Amino acid sequence: MSWSTWAVAFLVIYYRQVPRTLGLWWQDGEAFQLYWQSACPAIILGGIFTLFWCGARWMGWSQQRLVIVLVSSVVILAGAVCLPGSWLLQFMPAAPAAMGHLARGMGGTGGLLLAAAICGAGVGSRLRWQFENPWEQWVYQVMLGCGLLAYLAAALSIVHQYSAIGVRFLVVGILVIGSWHYAMPFYQWCRSVVRKAVEAIDAKSRPVPFQMEFVWQALGLWAMVCAWLTALAPETQYDALWYHLGFARLWLEQGAIVDFPREMNALLPMTWDVLFGVGLSLGAETGAKLLHFVCLPATAIVVYQMTRRFVPLASPWFAVALFVTVPTIFWESTTAYVDLALTMYVALAIYALLRYWEVPQGQWLWLAGLNIGWAMSIKHLAIPVLGLMVVGVILQHWFVVRSMVAQPSVVPMQNRQRLLRRLLCLILLALCLALPWYVRSWLATGNPVFPAMFRLFGAPPERWDAIAEITFRNFLDSFGRSRSLGNLLALPWDMTIHAARYAGSLGPLFLLLIPALCFYRLTHSIRWLAGFVLLYMIFWASPLSNFQIRFVLIVTPFLAVMAAAATAYIGRSFQAASRWGMVAFYAGLGLLLPLNLPPFTAFHEGDRVQWDGWFANVIYHLPLPVVVGMETREAYLTRQVSAYAAWQYVNAMVEPSAQILSFVNGNYFHSQRAIWAYYILPMRPAITTQMDQVDEALACLAKHGIHYVIFDRRQLAAEHKAFVLTQPQVIQQHYKLLYEDANVLFYQINH
Template sequence: MKRFYATIAGLVAMGGLFAAHLAMADRGGGYTGVLLILDHVFSIALVLGVFAIAAGVGARVLAAGGLTMDGPLEALLFRTAVGLAVLATAILGVGAFFGMRPVVLWALLGGAAVLVRREIGEVPPLVTGTLACLRARADRLSLFILLLVAVFLITGALAPPTDWDVLMYHLRVPKQFLQAGAIYRPEDNAHFAFVGLPHMLYLPLLALGTPEGPALVSALCTLGLALAGFAFGLRFLDDRTAGFSLAILWGSGMLLLVGISARTDTILGFYLFLVHYAVIRATQAEEPRFLYLAAALGGMAIGVKYNALIYLLALAPLGLWVVLTRLPQRTAALALMLGVAFVSALPWLLKNAVLLGDPVYPYLSGPRLDPWLARIYGGAAVPPHVDPSAVWHTQLPFNVVDLFAAPARITVEGEGGAYRPNLLLLVLPLCLLFLKDKVLGWLAGPALAYVVLVVWLQPTTSLRYLIPAVAPLTLVALCCYGRVWDRLLSPSRVRALLSATAVLVLARPARIVYGGLTAGRQLAYAVGAVSRRAFLQARTGEYVDVVSFVNGQLPRTSRVLMLFEARGYYFGVPVLQDNAIMSWPLLSSKLAALDCLRSAGITHVLVNRGAIAYYASRGLDLAPLRLEALDQFARECLTPIHATGGYTLFAVRGAAETGPARAR
């Protein structure tokens, strides 16, 4: 009876929060106050509800596979990861066959909740058990730091999305699915290929008008990565390493910055760490169930991001060794593992194969022109005079010195200067003193191999792609560091030294946290003191001004061509993004046939010269961008109607819909 009343109370509370959410939507972006706080609570409750359903689904799937986890923390982590992937796959399948409509999405989640209602009832005890485990086996300093990080991640995720990639495709493409009511290949966004498992989870959240929801999913998975490292340390290493890992993990600042956005790198890190965990867990078992779990999670990780294939390749020798040394029916077990991984990954590979002709686009077929450009060129082949990887030329090839000393030099992201890895990783060579410890070798070997493979395959890689190696290598470095000091100092002094080390490696990330909460206005926005519009204005400057102008002044029948700009999420009129800064170099050689772009249906052109200046400051050769031809084209065919900062919005002369005719 108590559970019944608790359910009714929860539904009533959720209904009240939903009413506040609807009221907040009517107030506009300038509102501050209690409704904004209630809207944040609604977003958090919504995402927690999805995670609870996922944990229930995961429990049912693991039980069907005969897998039982030893403790509440392990159970919560693996159930949630499996359940999220199953729900995402179901959303992909249902959306493909029945349409991507809000009612369909929430009917699916509601049906799943009813089917696994008993397993959902097990989630609160698992959470309680996890908290009890943390209090009992982690030191107070680490718990305090974990709490601060959680506050930063949650408040950062609640903030309106501003990251370039997030606005370019992580949120924009799912939004386009919802607008069209179907999964399709957008005409201007080849990054559709990278829309996978996490983005299916984003869809029901966006359908309810919660653009913060996807970032909350990422934030919770980032915290899950820390908890997975803690659980691994408890099982395979020691309590001290497990406890301090909750604090020292955050010495890699990019976990914090990526974890507060809808980018999928920390979600991938979470899944791949659980794959690694399950493989090492299989070394303690005489039956193959944990290997099958690892294979399933590996296939799910491929659905998160292609990089999973590289990590799985690095992990494959360990998995094969476990099969050969621990299992009696090796061939059958290996075949089943591969089959499980393939089936788990198949929906995501099939999506790209059907809609792009390449299951891992663009790595098999090579990059191709977006459909709107392909119509102009009469084919999808990229002309030889255009470099589709021009953006990557703004950074130096990967090298370890710059990684620790000047990471901004080897990454294209504007926030790349904060991507410096954990300083404790500098002591990784200490693991050579503990080669007899198999667990440390099993943990470090595949992670290091992954880093080598990523850098070898793409020397100008994004540092975010290294996130899957951060947790394993941090655990190894922390464990070896502590054991070396055990040979020289008493246990109490080693603990004191580790506490001091934690403070040292967290000094720079602490500035990220403090700056985000204060100058970054995260905390002020979370408590309703800063409006959504004011937050966006502070973070994006003139970008939000040009968005407001376009949405408020241009007819909905307009079609805006973006040049050197790709953040289309907030625009309320159709836009053609310039994801790879290729659009103008491509169009400039076809202008004679396009009648000043009018025959392409373009009514306006938005030029972001601020991006050009940024690329120039990073050393990009501007000659291939043909900027002189752009200036001449503007004089002959365009009329400026709005300018702010580095942005200029032009109307195409003679286009069917030109909107306002005066410059502002």
């Protein structure tokens, strides 16, 4: 009864924006668009499920026949769309180009993952690793192989062969070698994966109504189909265009992983960005995006395995459905960022550590060290996770020793030696994989985690200084609220109810369900997961981090497992009281999960008033028109990326050696000319507000060979209007307009 009261009150507060949003949709005529965007993925999902169930169960098809039917259906549909003179081209004129991007992206990503699987299988077979089932084997071997493939590609940089051709030769060579050694084992393994998938979906042993298990499976697959469709659209997100894909494109052009001293992000750990370069070489932009999308089902497998093994009363399919429908997780899977890859490797590391504590086999400690090492080579946020894992190993060893009966005097020394060996194995494996990126940063700046911890390590003045540190810190402090004691205690509530302050959303279900665990006796593994989540949240709330939702995604797989455990406990309580109460509880969850997905994202914006209080890092609408060919990629990018059309003009009309001062969002991916962002240190003399320093500002630009400048119209009238270079009289006297549209202005500077 107390939980029901909490749930009703919480949901009323959380979804306080729903009536207003529905009214606006009705007034603006968006009701049909809402239906369209919800119905299309459901139709696709229904078709997949129909084929699966009809083929695998009702008609008694073999696995091979089912695969043939699925592939044939896709090929026939694509061919019907792309045939010259097809009536479908009247509605989807860009369908042939869209299918071409789809084929290249899927083929490139498939080839990359197959090469990674070969690398991972080679290491696993040499070390004689044993796994419980093919899914567990797949996720560990493929993701281990992805890290190895990234480092092999990075090794090409030593001989300046990190190029599209060099990377393709590398992948093809791995595939040729692998086909010689692993063709038949790989075929048998694929068959076992399909068989295990059928067994997992058919499983009815959980204490949840079977119909609800089917609902969780359907919702999870629905979310993945929606994410896959969105990932097929052209990239539009800021950091991806700036450096995740932008740097990868520049590295491929230069044949090496080079430093960009002007950019603050140039020395971050970038293992996954190197892999983006491989994806660009094989599958173009779509291949790189799909590479990050693969992290969604891979992490979902870990969530499933963790729930099934460590929370036997809970539904692993509910945990999967909850994880893949987290709004910011869903958004991450559709873009070329790295936070979901980081989340995946951390989940693999923690799961391996839990398996090691369950059955102390050396392979699991190795896998824990390897995966946290890959995580540290992707982002600095994995460093505290390694620290928490070390603390966990020490505490677990202490609990085990304390529970032992009295032993001879030599036992304490043996126990200490065993603990030391475990810690060294974990730490050294992690450091060996991550260290190259930190050494690279230290050699360039004297700071292994540049630009973080500037006050401790410092940096060369031409790259970073106190003013840049203050500006950067002010940006980070703009997220969330101040770190007062009251705000920190209310952080779980605030980051859920007022998520717009935190640039993302985790949805309402974690805060709705997990507090119920306080009233039940928890399993050993759930207590460990809860401790890890709590300690990481303390780090996230400290001044060492910042209040972005993206930085807390690391714990979402474990939150999903804990929420599944809470759901099982609450469901049993309802079942003991009333069967209809249990039915209402699970039906309510079945209604809440889809509300995490587009086009229902606006329901979560409780603080939104016009353009204030809107969410960042979520998906509002599925880009179906550009994916299926109803809209061209150029038209989509022109509409979604404010400076895209301007960069196309620059690429076509401006000399290749041009240097451009940019007041628009960073976009190294679309621009083929050298860009100098206005906020970097070398541009500080030019970005002055003193009107008597016009000559000095222009001289600074001339010194660096900058003869062009691009402005954002909106920012020109807002935060950029105080700069000398943006004053109307300076523009009139010293600039020549070359290009303009509704978003940007592009000038040539008359020095």
